[in-house]
Amino acid sequence: MTSSPLSLEARSQADDPSSLVMRFGADEPLIMDSGVALAPWQIAYQTYGTLNAGRSNAVLICHALTGDQHVANDNPVTGKPGWWLTMVGPGKPVDTNRFFVICANVIGGCMGTTGPASTDPATSQPYALNFPVVTIRDMVRAQAALIDKLGIETLFCVLGGSMGGMQVLQWAASYSHRVFAALPIATAARHSAQNIAFHEVGRQAVMADPDWRGGRYLLEGTRPSKGLAVARMGAHITYLSEMALHRKFGRNFQDRSAPTFSFDADFQIESYLRYQGISFVERFDANSYLYVTRAMDYFDLAAEHGGSLAKVFKGSATRFCVISFTSDWLFPTSDSRAIVHALNAAAASVGFVEVESDKGHDAFLLDEPAMFAAASGFIDAAARVRGIA
Amino acid sequence: MTSSPLSLEARSQADDPSSLVMRFGADEPLIMDSGVALAPWQIAYQTYGTLNAGRSNAVLICHALTGDQHVANDNPVTGKPGWWLTMVGPGKPVDTNRFFVICANVIGGCMGTTGPASTDPATSQPYALNFPVVTIRDMVRAQAALIDKLGIETLFCVLGGSMGGMQVLQWAASYSHRVFAALPIATAARHSAQNIAFHEVGRQAVMADPDWRGGRYLLEGTRPSKGLAVARMGAHITYLSEMALHRKFGRNFQDRSAPTFSFDADFQIESYLRYQGISFVERFDANSYLYVTRAMDYFDLAAEHGGSLAKVFKGSATRFCVISFTSDWLFPTSDSRAIVHALNAAAASVGFVEVESDKGHDAFLLDEPAMFAAASGFIDAAARVRGIA
Numbered sequence: 001m002t003s004s005p006l007s008l009e010a011r012s013q014a015d016d017p018s019s020l021v022m023r024f025g026a027d028e029p030l031i032m033d034s035g036v037a038l039a040p041w042q043i044a045y046q047t048y049g050t051l052n053a054g055r056s057n058a059v060l061i062c063h064a065l066t067g068d069q070h071v072a073n074d075n076p077v078t079g080k081p082g083w084w085l086t087m088v089g090p091g092k093p094v095d096t097n098r099f100f101v102i103c104a105n106v107i108g109g110c111m112g113t114t115g116p117a118s119t120d121p122a123t124s125q126p127y128a129l130n131f132p133v134v135t136i137r138d139m140v141r142a143q144a145a146l147i148d149k150l151g152i153e154t155l156f157c158v159l160g161g162s163m164g165g166m167q168v169l170q171w172a173a174s175y176s177h178r179v180f181a182a183l184p185i186a187t188a189a190r191h192s193a194q195n196i197a198f199h200e201v202g203r204q205a206v207m208a209d210p211d212w213r214g215g216r217y218l219l220e221g222t223r224p225s226k227g228l229a230v231a232r233m234g235a236h237i238t239y240l241s242e243m244a245l246h247r248k249f250g251r252n253f254q255d256r257s258a259p260t261f262s263f264d265a266d267f268q269i270e271s272y273l274r275y276q277g278i279s280f281v282e283r284f285d286a287n288s289y290l291y292v293t294r295a296m297d298y299f300d301l302a303a304e305h306g307g308s309l310a311k312v313f314k315g316s317a318t319r320f321c322v323i324s325f326t327s328d329w330l331f332p333t334s335d336s337r338a339i340v341h342a343l344n345a346a347a348a349s350v351g352f353v354e355v356e357s358d359k360g361h362d363a364f365l366l367d368e369p370a371m372f373a374a375a376s377g378f379i380d381a382a383a384r385v386r387g388i389a
Numbered sequence: 390m391t392s393s394p395l396s397l398e399a400r401s402q403a404d405d406p407s408s409l410v411m412r413f414g415a416d417e418p419l420i421m422d423s424g425v426a427l428a429p430w431q432i433a434y435q436t437y438g439t440l441n442a443g444r445s446n447a448v449l450i451c452h453a454l455t456g457d458q459h460v461a462n463d464n465p466v467t468g469k470p471g472w473w474l475t476m477v478g479p480g481k482p483v484d485t486n487r488f489f490v491i492c493a494n495v496i497g498g499c500m501g502t503t504g505p506a507s508t509d510p511a512t513s514q515p516y517a518l519n520f521p522v523v524t525i526r527d528m529v530r531a532q533a534a535l536i537d538k539l540g541i542e543t544l545f546c547v548l549g550g551s552m553g554g555m556q557v558l559q560w561a562a563s564y565s566h567r568v569f570a571a572l573p574i575a576t577a578a579r580h581s582a583q584n585i586a587f588h589e590v591g592r593q594a595v596m597a598d599p600d601w602r603g604g605r606y607l608l609e610g611t612r613p614s615k616g617l618a619v620a621r622m623g624a625h626i627t628y629l630s631e632m633a634l635h636r637k638f639g640r641n642f643q644d645r646s647a648p649t650f651s652f653d654a655d656f657q658i659e660s661y662l663r664y665q666g667i668s669f670v671e672r673f674d675a676n677s678y679l680y681v682t683r684a685m686d687y688f689d690l691a692a693e694h695g696g697s698l699a700k701v702f703k704g705s706a707t708r709f710c711v712i713s714f715t716s717d718w719l720f721p722t723s724d725s726r727a728i729v730h731a732l733n734a735a736a737a738s739v740g741f742v743e744v745e746s747d748k749g750h751d752a753f754l755l756d757e758p759a760m761f762a763a764a765s766g767f768i769d770a771a772a773r774v775r776g777i778a
Contacts, residue, residue: 274589298648
């Protein structure tokens with residue numbers, strides 16, 4: 001396979017994204033959990049709404065594994081609408097008429113924040129696997145550096161789902177005094193063995209693709225598209241529920257009522273999955289997929305505090321609202337309950353809502369009125385306490 | 390990659406397995422659901438125990454996706470013990486001192502029964518994708534032909550788990566008068582959309598491997614080992630439960646207490662999965678994996694009878710015992726309940742046991758005393774009615 005326009009676009013996107021970018025120089029390294037001091041580095045972000053005079057109305061949204069900073073605007077790479085328009089915008093639970101909303105691409109990502117597809121200044125080539133392994137705490141450190149530069153001391157609210165929720169919890173753990181309210185959704189304080197296993201299969205699928213080239217595909221003009229597509233297909237199943245799949249696709253055949261007795265995409269679910277795989281590789285860097293899944297696998301908040309999650313939150317003044325979904329088997333309600341129990345044990349302020357839904361893990365991205373009601377109620381009450389009009 | 394001894398062994402094994410083989414000539418075609426008349430063809434099988442004078446004590450065991458005929462003897466290919474020694478043997482629930490036990494490799498398989506790795510007499514080359522797509526009903530037709538040749542009119546019992554259970558149900562549907570007792574375990578009367586989706590990811594992983602060569606790898610001296618290993622890793626997760634994974638591996642690191650900040654197999658679960666993938670490709674043919682998963686996907690017993698599962702079993706004199714496991718999320722208890730409800734609606738004789746287990750789908754292969762007790766009780770009672778000493 002020869003170099004495609006897409007891989008050039010991917011490189012260009014990595015260094016010069018179509019969004020705001022905060023750059024940190026050689027004297028402002030990002031000190032990472034691996035021990036690496038990354039410099040120079042940059043973080044790509046979007047903002048919505050206006051920071052008030054008291055700088056008290058800033059809301060940070062943390063994105064999930066394959067998300068990005070384009071939470072509430074058309075995505076310049078895919079042309080698709082922002083990924084959380086249901087939650088963020090004028091009159092929405094995160095009301096951009098009242099709040100100054102920030103969303104940044106994670107470190108290790110591929111939408112403009114420094115990651116494995118970015119140019120390593122030492123070699124003028126993409127980092128590839130020379131990029132240091134990142135953690136959720138590194139992502140949060142990078143966001144904190146951005147917030148500092150923006151002159152914001154305390155975030156009114158930090159929220160996000162899935163890996164975004166992990167960052168919310170890490171913010172509350174690392175920078176408790178800088179988080180007034182925290183809203184972790186469909187998440188866990190540590191990644192389970194089963195979830196690590198699913199991620200490992202995805203990484204092995206990428207690495208099994210000969211076009212991955214030991215991570216050096218951008219240099220060698222290839223793309224591990226088939227491997228990354230397989231990884232995405234497998235992961236996508238875990239984001240849904242059997243009920244949702246059954247309702248949407250059942251055992252329906254494609255355009256006909258009988259099997260073709262072939263290996264074509266005979267069932268609608270097969271064709272849907274193949275499309276999910278193919279469309280994903282157009283927008284996501286394979287090495288970033290390795291790095292960001294690895295960050296989730298490493299996440300174990302209690303491990304930083306001798307195994308006690310309650311100790312993590314001891315003395316926290318942050319108010320929390322934890323949301324889970326009944327049909328989410330990737331981050332089941334039991335994971336959210338563990339967070340709530342720890343917050344209770346730490347005498348923190350916490351509300352908990354388990355939303356009845358059959359849409360699986362992806363419910364947090366979909367039209368779930370009970371989630372919107374819970375989020376609105378929590379944010380509005382916190383805003384009153386905070387004195388935000 | 391050049392031709393390896395393994396691929397030669399695989400071909401040899403496909404035509405000349407180390408087990409009993411029943412051969413069917415050009416005048417004895419297997420008429421398949423696809424419309425193909427397969428001839429000549431053969432079925433590889435093992436037997437244990439002795440057929441009694443009345444020919445009334447024959448038990449057929451149906452194997453699962455990656456199983457084979459070596460149910461209770463050392464496997465000549467892997468050197469490992471038989472796959473269901475807990476259930477089959479002297480004094481076991483399927484007591485080889487009392488019963489004549491038969492287990493045959495499925496059509497489309499790779500352990501001696503005709504499948505895609507077998508030599509196509511028309512070309513003297515492996516069939517590869519020229520092999521007709523098989524169904525569960527085709528597997529059962531092939532077994533019925535074997536039973537005919539063995540001179541057995543009625544099977545005392547047909548049993549099996551997972552895909553084996555699908556065959557049990559198909560036996561009871563297609564040859565009700567030839568099945569005295571049926572014991573489907575951890576199975577379903579139709580494959581769910583989620584399970585089709587998992588299979589499709591596995592097939593795509595195989596097909597994405599350039600060494601698959603459009604299925605012609607045996608001819609071209611390659612093996613799609615990486616793709617098949619990825620498929621197996623993903624599937625293996627679905628055979629276990631989150632509880633089992635957590636108990637066995639948790640978030641334990643390999644040989645150390647801290648992360649390596651690399652993409653090595655850092656967690657024990659990763660190294661376990663990689664081993665599962667690597668060891669699987671030593672014993673299983675990639676094209677067979679495509680064919681046999683496809684057969685499971687196509688399985689929908691009620692579809693043969695206008696969507697009514699009760700109609701399938703109407704008037705059946707077979708007695709049934711259905712077994713499921715609480716932590717099996719691949720073939721959840723709800724699937725077994727659907728079978729039981731249909732049998733009840735058909736006024737069939739049916740018992741149902743949901744075994745409390747945290748071992749997931751693979752529980753049917755493991756040490757589950759409640760399963761053994763249920764199976765023994767059912768088989769012994771049926772044997773008394775059947776008049777088998």
